[in-house]
Amino acid sequence: MSTEQISGFEKKGASAATYVDERVHSNSWLSRNLNKVFPDHWSFMLGEIALYSFVVVLLSGVYLTLFYKPSVVEVIYDGPYIPLxxxxxxxxxxxxxxxxxEVRGGLLMRQIHHWSALFFVVAIAVHMFRVFFTGAFRKPRELNWVVGMTLALMALAAGFTGYSLPDDLLSGTGLRIIEGIILAIPVIGTWLSFFVFGGEFPGVDIISRLYGIHILLVPGIIVALITVHLMMVWTQKHTQFPGPGRTDKNVVGYPLMPVYMAKAGGFFFLIFGLITIIAGIVQINPIWIFGPYTPDQVSAGTQPDWYIGWLDGALRLMPSVEWIIFGYTISLNVFIPTVVLPGLLVTAAIIYPWLEAWATGDKKEHHVLDRPRNAPTRTALGVMAITFYVVLWIGGGNDIIAVGFDLSINFMIWFLRFALIILPALAFIITKRICLSLQRRDREKLLHGRETGRILRLPTGEFIEVHEPVNSEEKALLESKPDTKPLPEPPETDSAGVRNPKYKSGRRAAGLSRFLYRDTIEKPTEAEMHHGEQAVEAEDEFEAPLLEREEAMHIAHDGSVLAKPAVDAPESATDTEDGGSDQS
Amino acid sequence: MSDEITGNEPGQEVARSDGSTKELRPGEWPPADVEHHLRRTDTDPKAQARAVRQVATMFMLSAIMVVLFIVAFIAIPRDAVVSIPFIGPISALNSAMGLTFGLAIFLIGAGAVHWAKKLMSNVEVVQERHPMKSTEDETELAADIYEVGKEQSTWAKFPIIRRTMLAAMALVPIPFIVSLRDLWIQPADVETPSLELRRTIWEPGMRLVTDITYQPIKADEIPTGGLVNAVPENLLEVQEDEENLNARAKAAVIVVRMLPEEIQSQQSPDGEDWGYNGILCFSKICTHVGCPIALYQQRTHLLLCPCHQSTFDLSDSAEVVFGPAYRRMPQLPIEVDDEGYLVAVSDFPEPVGPSFWEISRP
Structure with missing residues (x-):
């Protein structure tokens, strides 16, 4: 914008910028960041959804604190809800x-709070899937993967502590189960439970304690971690999917000012608006139906929120095992599914980026994402984990499923116990096969181009199918496949015959590396590509006379369908063309 | 942060793949080497004018929604109900507020995104990345600064300071941790948590009363196959006294009646009858993780926990027959008093509720 066109509004903005700059040196930062480039892809919005729904959680949560009282002092209900x-x-x-x-807008805010909390957890989960399956956790983003994992755990903590606050029958039953889990922790469990609940369950302290954790401690940690998360994204710049001109040394997309300010800023309002509309018309957690909590009542079909459901499922599927060692009791039937299992899974997820880096021996920075098919073992591991989770999750609702489908609950549990072992293994194998098949198709496409479906009969009587070279965009995508080779076995001794001190760890790395990278369909070599291009050209040559004839007779190609021939075309030629169009 | 100044030299030219060149303005990135698709709003002034109208309309509608929200807030009574297809009857006030407020927010977003998609530049551009690793010079300078600082601090020179400081820092969180001890203020008469967990308020001669109306239970009034939820007679007094629900969380029981010949075994060590005429009493708190159990199948005498489906056979000492629970449901020995009401013979001989570390210690 030239100077004479500057409006009064912009002048004010400029003087405000100067005012701030003279105090905090902000224009220097703006000059470096205002037009920062972000790549465009729908899956990059998942993290945004998580961020925005968290803002909505905070806003609605602050509203709720104005009315909620974290106290278990007993009162006689005298409100408008008649049954109580x-x-x-x-x-x-x-x-x-x-x-x-009674509070106008209160129910709306409560439902906004609950719905946005669900959005928050779902978005985090799907965002992490995207990051995992595309290999976005690789160097330099390993630390941010850990920050993200911690955020996911904090989101669960926030969800569970919030779930317990209304003190309705459902939330109290959840707390009772937590008490049982704490009691099952060896050595310290009994004392720990008394410290958490201020004595025996349920006591009078737990609600106010959870309240402090829910509205101060956990959100404080989440805000701090989100800040770190975003600063790292900002510094490292966003990853991008492979495509023409996209490398590990650049980022291709649109600048923050103006495109992403409008798109990302607008997206916040879209998410907030959508949650509010849902909260207006779709009821969630109707606490008045469940009634107040009392430790000797429970309703059948008790269900936790979906993200805790898998742990409840693990509790249900675990066989009854309890050990007594030197007179002390270890409740493995509770401790393993609710403490050991999630602990192992979280640890495995956290260290995965380092495991993979160790197995590749790769110290480069990666900013171009992997297509999931091009990392078949990683993708298969991810799908395996999801399958394991889903089986447990189904287990968490086994009573409802058994009632709904008229199945025996004992059958359900035994079926799921076996499924928990068999299905993830199957999922691993099938996913890997699918990935490799997709790789094969990619290789075909690179070699021979796209199948057009046009069949030619050569003068010799031979039938061939005409291929078309893939366009540059697709070609760049197909060529992005990294041909990672498994690490070689380390030498046992060096040339002087001295034993290699890193032999053992080297062998382990090579073993893991083979597991991850052994199975792959290699990209075509230069020579093969050249050969393929020649074949496509040869097909074109065969087809050229036909195309010339079509042109001469004004038969227009519309995609793969031959359009009706021009009216003045000879009758006999039309017949031929009709015959040809059957195959198009 | 670490990005370099992005302003291009005024008048700098970049080559395009089609052979043409483009002059960049300061602050403008070079376009990416991909095909640029022109939108209708780029070529057709009418389409552009229409897009402008659409964006402005959305912003305007948002403002109107705010007005409608205020109208709904004032005009709709709290208890009005409206029926929405597929969703059913819901609060009219809540849904009106949700829709107006939600749309007011949503339309701002829709306007902004529409504006970005139709009217803002859609040319993909390229920005260079720089390795995360600092340059050699920077790293060296940082190391030098660190060395100077370390020397000036005398950290290495006086190990006694270093060691005592580290020791002090390691110990200083302890007061905070110790202060957490009174998260449970231990009553004078309670030695350990495990003793507390073992004990309930049942005692010899204590009447069983129903759990909601608190009426004593006459043995004759329970039909064969029936189930009664019961609590100790003095429960309300104890609750009042202790101002919590702890006693209820351990003392709740179920009373079932079956034909005496259907009873295969009871938990009494020497085979004596802990029931009365086929009436047996068991804890209601699951030994798995403590859910109250009330799903009873009278024909098979099986008790099923609704939380995790542990199943107990009440006719056979309430042993676990299925599910994750390990310990049987403790039995409360009962008899009848002179007036024919059910009373407890003693407290539970076995601890009730979930297992814990010290549960099998005497």
């Missing part, structure tokens, strides 16, 4: 009911 009139309930439950029925 006169019932002795805790002040926490009473205030949650008041938010739902």
């Amino acid at each position: 009139k006169g019932v002795t309930i805790s002040e926490a439950y009473d205030s949650a009911l008041a938010i739902s029925f």
Whole structure:
């Protein structure tokens, strides 16, 4: 914009920028960052959804704190909800009911809070799938993967502590199960449980304790970690999918100012608006139906929120095992599924980037993403983990499924116990096969181009199919496949016959490397590509006279379908063309 | 952060793949070497004008939604109900507020995204990346600065300072951890948590009363195959006294009646009858993770936990027959008093509720 066109509005903006700059040196930062380039892809919005729904959680949560009372002092309910009139309930439950029925906008905010919390966890999960399957966790982003894992765990903690606050029957039952899990921790469990609950379950302290954790500690940690997460994304610049002109040394996309300010900023409003509309019309967690918590009541079909469901499923599927060692009891039936299992899974996920780096021996920076098919073993491992999770999750709802489908609950449990072992293994094998087949198709395409479906009969009587070279965009995508070779076996001794001190760890790395990279369909070599191009050219030559004739007779190609021939075309020629179009 | 100044030299030219060149303005990135698709709004002024109208309309509608929200807030009574197809009857006030407020927010986003997609530049551009690793010079300078600082600090020179400081730092969180001890203020009469968990308020001669109306239970009133949820007679007093629900969380029981010949075994060590005329009493708190159990199949005498499906056979000492629980449901010995009401003979001989580390210690 030239100087004479500057509006008053922009002048004010410029003087505000100067005012701030003279105090915090901000223009220097702006000059480096205002037009920062971000690549475009729908899957890059998943993390954004998580971020925005967290903002919505915070906003609606602050509203709820104005009305909610974290106290278990008993009161007699005297509100507008008739079925509970006169019932002795805790002040926490009473205030949650008041938010739902008496405060105008209270129910809306409660439902916005719950829905956005669900959005938050779902978006984190799917975002992590994207990061895992595309290899975005590779150098230099390993640390951010760990920050992301911690954020996911904090999101679960936030979800669970919040779930317990209304003090309705469902939330209290969840707490009771948590008490059972804490009691099952060897050595310290009993004391730990007394410290958490301020004595025996349920006590009078847990609600107010969870409240502090839910509204201060956990969100504080989440805000801090999100800040670190975004600063790292900013510094490292976003990863990009492979494509023409995209390398590990550049980033291709649109600048922050103006495109991403509008798109990403607008996207926040889209998410916020969507959650609000859903919260307006779709009921969630109707606490008044469940009734107040009392430790001797429970409703059948008790279900946790979906992200805790898999742990509940693990509890259900675990066989009954308890050991007594030197007179002390270890409840393996509780400890293994709820403490050991998630601990192992989280650890495996956290160290995965380093395992893979160790197995590749690769110290380069990666900014161009992998297509999932091009890392078949990694993709198969991911799908295997998801399958394992889904089986456990189904286990968490086995009673509802058994009732719904009229199955025996015992059958369901035994079926799922076997499925938990068999299905993930199957998923691994099938996924890997699919990836390799896709690689084979990619190689075909690179070699021979795209199949057009046009069949030619040569004068010799031979039939051939005409191929077309893939366009430059697709070619760049196909050529992006990295042909990672497994690490070679390390030498046992060096040339002087001295034993290699790193022999053992080297062998392990080579073994893991073979597991990850042995199976691959190699990209065509230069010579093969050249040969393939020649074949395509030869087909073109065969087809050229036909195309010339078509042109001469004004038969237009419309995609792969031959359009109706021009009216003045000879009758006999039309017949021929009709015959040809059957095959197009 | 670490990015370099991005302004290009004024008048700098970049080559395009089609052979043409483009002059970059300061602050403008070179276009990427991909095909650029022109949109209708780029070529057709009418389409452009229409897009501008659409964006402005969305922003305007958003403002209108805010007005409608305020109208709904004031006009719709709290208890009005509206029926929405596929969703059912819901609060009219809540849905009106949700829709108006939600649309007010959503339309801002829709306008902004539409604006970006139709009217803002859609030329993909290229920005260079720089390795995360600092340059050799920077690393060397940082190391030098560190060395100077280390020397000036005398950190290496006086090991006694270093060691005592590290020791002090290691110990200083301890007061905070110790202060957490009173998360549970231990009553004078409670030695350890495990003793507390073992004990319930049942005692010899204590009447069983129903769990909601608190009426004593006459043995004759329980039909064969019936199930009654019960609590100790003094539960409400204890709850009042202790101001919590802890006693209820351990003392809740179920009373079932079956034909005496259907009872295969009881938990009494010497085979004596802990029930009365086929009436047996068991803890209601699952030995798995503590859910209250109330799903009882009278024909098979099986008790099923609704939380994790542990199944106990009440006719056979409440042993586990299926599911994740390991310990049987503890039995409460009962008898009838002079008036024919059910009373406890003693507290539970076995601990109730989930297992814990010290549960099998005497």
